[in-house]
Amino acid sequence: MNALKNTTQKSPTFYISHGHKPIAAHANGIYITANDGKRYLDGCSGAAVVQVGHSHPAVLAAMHEQIDQLQFSYRTQFENQPAIDLGYKIVAHMPPGLDRVFFVSGGSEAVESAMKLVRQYHFHRGEHERTIFISRLPSYHGSTLGALSLTGYQPLQKPFEGTYQLYPKIPSPTQYRIPEGHTAESHAIACANELETNILAIGAHRIAGFVVEPIGGASTGAEVPHNSYFPRIQAICKQYGIPLILDEVLCGVGRTGRWLAADYWQIDADVICLAKGLGAGYAPLAAIVAKDEMVETVLSNGGFMHGFTYAGNPLACAAGCAVLDVIDNEGLVENAAKQGEYLLAQLQQLSERFDWIGDVRGRGLLLAIEFADKASKTPLPNDWKVSQTITDMAYDEGLLVYPRKSLNGIAGDHILIAPPLIITHAQCDELLGLLTKALTTFDTHYQKIAQNNPK
Ligand SMILES: Cc1ncc(COP(=O)(O)O)c(C=O)c1O
Known part of the structure; x- marks a missing residue:
């Protein structure tokens, strides 16, 4: 088996950019495990794909x-x-x-x-x-x-x-x-x-x-x-x-x-x-x-x-x-509506803690958090790479979310939260716990960069 030995080694495969991720080894339900043994909660179903979860029998x-x-x-x-x-x-x-x-x-x-x-x-x-x-x-x-x-x-x-x-x-x-x-x-x-x-x-x-x-x-x-x-x-x-x-x-x-x-x-x-x-x-x-x-x-x-x-x-x-x-x-459309409503309410509550979260929105299990100055709705500076940084911090916590720019791809930041439709109430809480950790880590980082770049 040809395994990449470290993250700087070149792979024959390429996608969007340089660098590569850990190799996915196996997956079950809402979790995906890399070949280094680390488990990730799939909070965005890959790219909003894995409707029924992984490895459904x-x-x-x-x-x-x-x-x-x-x-x-x-x-x-x-x-x-x-x-x-x-x-x-x-x-x-x-x-x-x-x-x-x-x-x-x-x-x-x-x-x-x-x-x-x-x-x-x-x-x-x-x-x-x-x-x-x-x-x-x-x-x-x-x-x-x-x-x-x-x-x-x-x-x-x-x-x-x-x-x-x-x-x-x-x-x-x-x-x-x-x-x-x-x-x-x-x-x-x-x-x-x-x-x-x-x-x-x-x-x-x-x-x-x-x-x-x-x-x-x-x-x-x-x-x-x-x-x-x-x-x-x-x-x-x-x-x-x-x-x-x-x-x-x-x-x-x-x-x-x-x-x-x-x-x-x-x-x-x-x-x-x-x-x-x-x-x-x-x-x-x-x-x-x-x-x-x-x-x-x-x-x-x-x-x-x-x-x-x-x-x-x-x-x-x-x-x-x-x-x-x-x-x-399995009534997954109904489950998406029910768990989505719960997640949306919890995300809205969570967003109140951070003055750099501007909006939380979506329907069912297609939800997003937009990062912007809460009071003015102004997008955060591009070079702060907010959605990517938060996605990376979530990744470190073992949570997958999906980052994008909000305004025509050139400004603004958001992440998608779109877990598999099989997610349970308890798993929503687990997702929220991991996300809270990532957002809290980002908050410390944000306070530092905001201090160094006064408005
Ligand atoms: C709304 C929408 N349309 C089309 C596509 C393209 O789909 P694919 O990547 O499977 O070609 C995507 C992919 O993200 C999408 O979100």
Whole structure:
């Protein structure tokens, strides 16, 4: 076995940056253990992925059974039973009208597929000019060039300028920094109205669709819109005939305490993207779910000119079937709502101790803490690297959280708290205990740097 001997040795693998982490050895439930024996509480489900926890026996059994039977068959040569079964299970959880499922292997592929399905639909209807997608700022929709065109997170885009489309973005409806003269409601409506402004400026006949996360993930830090937001968005999309594409890659599959985050507002979407929680880390698995009329228009005009080799992989779909059964049978959506409510209240209480915590927000088990000056809401200086430092301090305590910048990736700091949906009340307390230690350590550090850098 080739093991890295120390943290300065180069690994053949690389991801975002230099440096590497301990090797993950095994995992169970909400815990993951490194090969040095240290155990971590997975307070963010990796990247909001591990919905049913690690090593769930029902998922492992289903995968073992499937691998003995059929590991791969190609979609142009065969259908496979796990993919069909998973298709039915997904549709059973969708709002009425969304009943056609197209499988892919990850969130970026799902977003790309949604864009291409919608575009091909317009094409066959003779609406050739519909090529422009509108999305929001900040947002994250994936790393591939199509999905990156929708993304509003500057550091991820800057090096690739010129290679992706410069699609228009409307502001995400933050409830934390409401501009002067606005209420939460009027600000949400004003943000939604920006969609109409863009449609009118560009021409509805040129708009391919509007892409949005119903509850924000990493880029906004679990941003929950005011209840007035989606009814207005829906009305604008209907009025101008603009397809509404929901990116539920992160917030879907029970994460927010409803099966879809869209269920909070009964949003009538044309396409929904699902990923992370669907395979729950057991297999690369994602899907788009679309309306029959859109799919039939594309299929009866020569077929969908798009697809990936691993689409509908039987092993991945068998894992997905087992994951969805576990979520239903163990009441995990309800558990996410219940434990999420408790965690949110406790985090809000904890935040009162620190004048550098500006906001605590989210729904279900998609929660975030934003670090900013409590009184002024001003972000903390970038060079203090607050979210990364706190994440590192939590890591030292044996707790995994997920750091991001809050304002378009260029300023502000937050962490996501998004544990597996199986978390118990006692484990929430354990998470809170570890987080409190990390925040207390950071407070000492903060007081020192704040003293050396007076306002
Ligand atoms: C909302 C959203 N959309 C799309 C993606 C891209 O998914 P993937 O990393 O699986 O390609 C992500 C990933 O974090 C996401 O959070």
